[in-house]
Amino acid sequence: MLNRNIRQYLTGINRWTMIPLLLALLVGLPVLVVTLHLFVPGGEVWQHIVGNMLTSYVFNTLALMIGTGLITVLTGVLLAWLITMFTFPGRNIFAWAVILPLALPAYIAAYTYAGILGYTSPVYGFFRETLGIETRQFLFFNILSLPGAIFIFSMVLYPYVYVITRSYFLQQSATFLEASASLGNSPLRGYCQVVLPMARPAIIGGVLLVLMEVLNDYGAVRYLGVDTFSMGIFTAWFSFGDATAALKLSAYLLVVVFLLIILERSLRGKAHYDFLDTQYRPLKPKVLYGWKQWSAVAICFIPLLLGFLLPVLQLIAWLFQLEPGYWNMQFLTLVSNSFFLALGAALLCVVVSLLLVYSVRVAKIPAVKLLTRFSTLGYAIPGAVIAVGIMIPFTRADHAINNLIGASPGAGPGLILSGTLVALIFGYLVRFLAVGYNSVESGFSRISPSLEEASRSLGYSPFKTLMRVNLPLLRGSLLSAVILVFIDVLKELPLTLILRPFNFDTLATKSFVFAIDERIPESAPAALIIIATGTVAVALLNRLITKGKL
Amino acid sequence: MSDYKKHISPATNTSFLLFGINLNPNKLPLKSFRTIFILACLCIPAFFACTPETDHVNVYSSRHYQLDEDLFDSFEKETGIKVNLVKAGSDQLIKRLELEGRRSPADLLFTVDAGRLDQARDLGLLQAIKNPAFAENLPSHLSDPDEYWFPVTLRARIIAYHKDRVDPNQVSGYESLADPAFKNRVLMRSSENVYNQSLLAALILRNGTEEAENWAKGVVTNFARRPSGNDRDQITSIAAGDGDITMVNTYYLGLLKNAANTAERSVMENIHLHFPGTESGGTHVNVSGIALTNSAVNVENAKKLMAYLLRDEAQKAFMNHNFEYPARRDIETEGLLREWGAFDEDPSSLYEVAQLRNQAIRIFSSAGWR
Numbered sequence: 001m002l003n004r005n006i007r008q009y010l011t012g013i014n015r016w017t018m019i020p021l022l023l024a025l026l027v028g029l030p031v032l033v034v035t036l037h038l039f040v041p042g043g044e045v046w047q048h049i050v051g052n053m054l055t056s057y058v059f060n061t062l063a064l065m066i067g068t069g070l071i072t073v074l075t076g077v078l079l080a081w082l083i084t085m086f087t088f089p090g091r092n093i094f095a096w097a098v099i100l101p102l103a104l105p106a107y108i109a110a111y112t113y114a115g116i117l118g119y120t121s122p123v124y125g126f127f128r129e130t131l132g133i134e135t136r137q138f139l140f141f142n143i144l145s146l147p148g149a150i151f152i153f154s155m156v157l158y159p160y161v162y163v164i165t166r167s168y169f170l171q172q173s174a175t176f177l178e179a180s181a182s183l184g185n186s187p188l189r190g191y192c193q194v195v196l197p198m199a200r201p202a203i204i205g206g207v208l209l210v211l212m213e214v215l216n217d218y219g220a221v222r223y224l225g226v227d228t229f230s231m232g233i234f235t236a237w238f239s240f241g242d243a244t245a246a247l248k249l250s251a252y253l254l255v256v257v258f259l260l261i262i263l264e265r266s267l268r269g270k271a272h273y274d275f276l277d278t279q280y281r282p283l284k285p286k287v288l289y290g291w292k293q294w295s296a297v298a299i300c301f302i303p304l305l306l307g308f309l310l311p312v313l314q315l316i317a318w319l320f321q322l323e324p325g326y327w328n329m330q331f332l333t334l335v336s337n338s339f340f341l342a343l344g345a346a347l348l349c350v351v352v353s354l355l356l357v358y359s360v361r362v363a364k365i366p367a368v369k370l371l372t373r374f375s376t377l378g379y380a381i382p383g384a385v386i387a388v389g390i391m392i393p394f395t396r397a398d399h400a401i402n403n404l405i406g407a408s409p410g411a412g413p414g415l416i417l418s419g420t421l422v423a424l425i426f427g428y429l430v431r432f433l434a435v436g437y438n439s440v441e442s443g444f445s446r447i448s449p450s451l452e453e454a455s456r457s458l459g460y461s462p463f464k465t466l467m468r469v470n471l472p473l474l475r476g477s478l479l480s481a482v483i484l485v486f487i488d489v490l491k492e493l494p495l496t497l498i499l500r501p502f503n504f505d506t507l508a509t510k511s512f513v514f515a516i517d518e519r520i521p522e523s524a525p526a527a528l529i530i531i532a533t534g535t536v537a538v539a540l541l542n543r544l545i546t547k548g549k550l
Numbered sequence: 551m552s553d554y555k556k557h558i559s560p561a562t563n564t565s566f567l568l569f570g571i572n573l574n575p576n577k578l579p580l581k582s583f584r585t586i587f588i589l590a591c592l593c594i595p596a597f598f599a600c601t602p603e604t605d606h607v608n609v610y611s612s613r614h615y616q617l618d619e620d621l622f623d624s625f626e627k628e629t630g631i632k633v634n635l636v637k638a639g640s641d642q643l644i645k646r647l648e649l650e651g652r653r654s655p656a657d658l659l660f661t662v663d664a665g666r667l668d669q670a671r672d673l674g675l676l677q678a679i680k681n682p683a684f685a686e687n688l689p690s691h692l693s694d695p696d697e698y699w700f701p702v703t704l705r706a707r708i709i710a711y712h713k714d715r716v717d718p719n720q721v722s723g724y725e726s727l728a729d730p731a732f733k734n735r736v737l738m739r740s741s742e743n744v745y746n747q748s749l750l751a752a753l754i755l756r757n758g759t760e761e762a763e764n765w766a767k768g769v770v771t772n773f774a775r776r777p778s779g780n781d782r783d784q785i786t787s788i789a790a791g792d793g794d795i796t797m798v799n800t801y802y803l804g805l806l807k808n809a810a811n812t813a814e815r816s817v818m819e820n821i822h823l824h825f826p827g828t829e830s831g832g833t834h835v836n837v838s839g840i841a842l843t844n845s846a847v848n849v850e851n852a853k854k855l856m857a858y859l860l861r862d863e864a865q866k867a868f869m870n871h872n873f874e875y876p877a878r879r880d881i882e883t884e885g886l887l888r889e890w891g892a893f894d895e896d897p898s899s900l901y902e903v904a905q906l907r908n909q910a911i912r913i914f915s916s917a918g919w920r
Contacts, residue, residue, distance in 0.1 A: 137783065142778070241641070399651070502646065
């Protein structure tokens with residue numbers, strides 16, 4: 001018996017099981033380092049944090065998550081329902097335009113709004129001089145606060161809920177709603193009692209993404225002065241200089257993240273929502289007239305205005321305030337640094353994803369699937385946590401390498417891991433592997449296994465099969481994966497701030513640092529390039545979706 | 551198409567719908583995997599980008615002024631020594647120096663606040679320069695007593711208030727901020743900011759822990775709102791009516807007064823300044839300082855740069871463009887700084903103030919000053 005099991009295990013040791021194992025371990029290393037610190041005793045700084053700041057971290061983080069979650073659900077689902085169910089002027093444009101706030105990183109939205117609503121802004125000036133309205137330091141409400149943060153996050157993150165809910169609605173059969181109507185329900189009741197419950201898994205999935213983004217953010221909460229967990233991690237790491245405290249906070253944050261994931265899975269429940277193939281009919285949107293028509297337009301326009309148009313207009317206005325000459329060699333280096341870094345990281349992510357997904361298909365052992373899933377956990381983990389979890393082993397490794405070679409200070413290889421782009425790119429890999437993985441996986445799911453089996457039976461090795469048979473069919477998924485990771489890396493802030501080698505700035509860090517240094521108009525060029533790239537990506541992806549799908 | 555309709559877990563479904571895109575392979579621009587591979591290889595040289603070995607000096611600076619970079623440029627023109635400037639927050643710089651240890655490429659640390667320089671010294675990151683020529687005319691109570699760091703510019707933390715809403719007779723020294731007359735009228739930035747921490751440390755040194763604690767508690771009772779924003783935000787808030795009185799660093803006032811934005815300039819119109827006098831211990835002055843790191847390799851170049859920043863032209867540039875007081879005592883104030891006039895400087899040693907920073911942080915915590 002035991003012999004047979006051992007033999008089974010031994011035959012399981014080939015490169016298609018070992019590669020994912022090694023990759024998973026490598027990528028899981030930061031998670032491991034952080035989790036271990038749950039059990040490490042904290043020092044004096046940790047005591048200080050627990051005594052004075054932990055409650056406000058917990059409270060603020062929770063309040064932020066709940067507030068943002070609620071508003072994004074309301075906004076996203078409402079928009080998805082309106083745009084799917086009805087026809088009104090501009091609806092086809094709103095269908096994709098409403099996604100645009102995704103191109104705007106939260107930290108840019110934060111300082112842009114602080115600028116728009118601030119006492120010395122032209123907008124406030126208009127209200128003050130022309131309309132005679134003066135409401136203290138900020139127009140209407142103090143944006144440097146928890147409610148302000150909830151507003152900012154909701155405005156830029158609702159598209160996650162919208163996109164997912166809309167895709168879900170698009171796949172809905174009209175028969176359900178027609179059945180509901182024929183049994184006497186008004187459209188509103190039909191919406192509440194049939195549509196919403198059926199869309200629950202989609203909505204929950206969307207909210208999960210929103211909450212992950214909120215937990216991950218550092219730039220916006222730092223600027224707005226809201227003490228969340230990620231702020232705490234940065235403060236402990238940099239201001240107090242205590243790595244242990246930072247890691248312990250990261251560990252607690254990880255616990256919250258895991259709880260969220262478990263919550264999501266349990267809320268989804270065991271319910272199955274099956275679509276009846278034979279009776280599938282796409283929904284026919286109802287035409288709206290009169291006031292309903294225009295209120296629908298208004299409801300769609302407002303999030304677009306608040307979440308994208310206003311901030312972008314303000315940034316462009318700041319651009320014109322600058323002295324010409326910001327578009328210099330330094331700036332071009334910044335742009336090319338960011339783009340090449342993002343491209344390199346995206347390609348690496350996609351290649352690793354490809355290997356992982358293919359290993360799962362080849363190995364056919366459940367353990368491999370589990371391992372690869374584990375290595376995609378990085379997306380759920382805030383960038384600051386990953387950075388802190390990477391920095392320490394890498395620096396130790398660096399010093400060990402130098403000591404091994406016996407190099408004297410000043411000479412020798414120096415900090416080849418922690419001091420170069422290696423740490424940063426590894427951090428991106430850990431964090432964004434999930435993005436590449438899911439895209440590649442969905443691409444593979446459309447390739448019938450029989451193609452591979454035919455190829456294998458005709459003599460091709462698994463690797464050759466991958467290259468010659470699968471790859472040409474996967475071009476679409478690979479392209480979308482590269483685009484998505486590229487954009488994510490370009491926008492990424494917390495991980496980059498901690499792990500970047502010295503003298504290396506990205507568009508994201510540069511614009512953030514300018515904002516923190518109170519040189520806000522100077523942050524506009526970098527910010528606008530990020531947003532422009534994001535917009536192009538959103539438009540590109542949307543075109544690909546609509547052409548490829550329904 | 552039927553696998554579309556199978557139930558997939560929302561986590562996968564989510565990502566499937568977001569990322570899973572069914573494309574027509576015939577319409578794609580990229581021809582083959584080889585293209586992607588070649589593109590990837592093109593990125594590799596970026597990792598190994600090396601700079602040519604010219605005469606240089608590496609500076610880690612947490613200051614965020616264009617003027618600094620202009621000064622470094624003219625230094626390079628004059629001496630041919632390239633200044634490699636690396637900017638980051640001072641906490642990050644110190645953390646990095648710590649982690650890099652003896653292998654750090656940094657030659658100089660240029661940062662703000664004596665407390666930070668002292669922290670770097672305590673961590674063993676700096677080395678002393680004995681009796682340098684450029685340290686002539688530098689105030690000894692504002693320098694490190696063992697010559698580990700040297701001041702380059704000075705700034706005073708003073709009181710600013712609304713000229714109509716506040717009676718100048720009620721403003722006398724930092725203690726006034728805790729005066730019940732200013733209940734619900736005091737605006738402050740967060741205690742996390744090092745300027746406030748150093749000020750409280752100076753007050754502890756002058757008046758003792760207990761009085762300093764009472765002062766902090768008194769100010770907190772007088773808060774018009776929860777601390778938020780930076781120094782300039784406090785001034786803007788006074789103009790906007792959120793409060794009447796605050797503490798601010800002198801150079802911010804200069805920058806506001808000369809801002810490009812007219813709204814910002816007009817904010818200063820109603821603001822009056824108060825430099826605490828000797829009767830209440832004097833005005834708290836802090837420094838932007840520079841230090842030689844322990845790991846420095848280009849020591850001679852570093853000393854040349856330090857000397858350059860302490861020369862007449864550079865000191866005057868700091869005064870006229872950044873509104874920072876020159877560290878050198880023998881240079882007369884010009885422009886706006888001269889308008890503000892002479893003031894009573896706190897004579898206590900900044901080195902001793904720096905030792906009390908941790909205590910200050912603790913007092914802020916217990917007083918509830920966020």
